[in-house]
Amino acid sequence: MARFHPLRVTAVDRLTDDSVALTLAVPPELRAEYRHAPGQHLALRRTAEGAEIRRTYSICSPAPEPGGDGPRTLRVGVRLVEGGAFSTYALKAIDVGDELEVMTPAGRFTLEPAPGHYAAVVGGSGITPVLSIASTLLTREPGARFCLIRSDRTTASTMFLEEVADLKDRFPDRLHLVTVLSREEQQAGLPSGRLDEERLTDLLPALLPVGDVAGWFLCGPYGLVQGAERALRGLGVARTRIHQEIFHVDAGTAPAQTAVTPAHSTVTVRLDGRGGSWPVQDGETLLETVLRNRPDAPYACKGGVCGTCRAFLVTGEVRMDRNFALEPEETEAGYVLACQSHPATEQVELDFDR
Incomplete structure (x- = not known):
């Protein structure tokens, strides 16, 4: 918990x-x-x-x-x-x-070190989790390689510039670093410009054997992550090998659906080993209902991005406004984001402990 x-x-x-x-x-x-x-x-x-x-x-x-x-x-x-x-x-x-x-730590945008070839496409502050992933992998697993493709506006706006350079110096043969600047020309390397789907479709096969990569990690703005995913799927990469985390979603991106709560809806919750049942007020999310009665319910962004409020849907049906945090495999297995879920049936049961 x-x-x-x-x-x-x-x-x-x-x-x-x-x-x-x-x-x-x-x-x-x-x-x-x-x-x-x-x-x-x-x-x-x-x-x-x-x-x-x-x-x-x-x-x-x-x-x-x-x-x-x-x-x-x-x-x-x-x-x-x-x-x-x-x-x-x-x-x-x-x-x-x-x-x-x-x-305490949360999140499933992770990689447990194992031999193989891995790669990441990141933009801006999306370098943050990938820096931990790459440094842990290369330090612990001698049989691993990592290709880091990062996009930033300018050199001056690039986060963790020295840390990534130090990692490259430590693992020159196993870390392939590619930097693209959208608003500044580089003396060497790739031309400036945005990394969109079309450019990545051409660029990725020229950098590494796309089909041999054991895991792709996409992190950054919504547009970059979605474009990179489309490029990879177009290049034949299986969905299960693509992992993504979005740091920020602009208002109006994938607009929220209108949800009408059925009359007399009730949510039953298991949280930290204890249960409870409470009526859902019209228009509120299941997380809002739970928080009125259990302030210790886990959440962070309330925007469907971080996944902190993930819960297992035991019974009933819900409608999620937005989902930028759960993988398709998670939703297929029955997990929902409580901060984005509205009851579609009169009885809904969630398990935050599963």
Whole structure:
């Protein structure tokens, strides 16, 4: 069960004009709880003007070694979002010595190290989880190779530029790094411009044997991730080999459906070993219903992006407004996003523990 704990900030590193990396110390008694797989994320929360604000940020540091006591520190990257309540606070107010409320790790955009050839297409802050994935894989698994294709606006706006360069220096023969800048010409390498479906369809087969890649990891803006997925599917890559995580979805992208709650709908929930049943008010999501009665229900973005509120649909039917977090295999298996789900039947049962 996901839980929040206060963690002390031990470093605030400026990455670009609009992004920072926060390092958090994990005390010995909490290290087992903060053990994470490469690619997972943390939800951070604060209260401002009486309202609770939660945001999700991926862990960029390597995953701890198996069998150990867990990580001593965690590092996340935060990029400023225009009007962002938490990102503005992170860039302008957080300092060394501050304590932040941090949820235990979550997320399924992960790779357990294994031999093979892996690749990623990332844009902007999408490098954050992939940095953890690639560094953990190359360090632990001598029989693995990784191709990192990253897109940024300019060199100055590129997050974790030095960290990726250091990783390339450590593993020159096993890390293939390709950088594309959309608003700046490079002296060497690929021409500038956006990485869209058409360009990736031409580029990827020229870089590596697409069909031999054991896992593709796509992370970044919605348009880039969707274009990369279409390019890969067009090149014959199986859906099960494509993993994606979207950091931000603009308003109006895949607009929400209108949901009408059946009269007298009730949701029954199992959460952290305890159950309960509550009436669903007209128009509210199942997560909103649960939170009115169980404030400890897991959530972060409430936008269908992070997947923190994933639950198993035991009985009944629901309509999801949007889904940018669950893989098709997960929805086919019966999982839903509580923050996007409205009851389509009078009785719905969710299990957050499964």
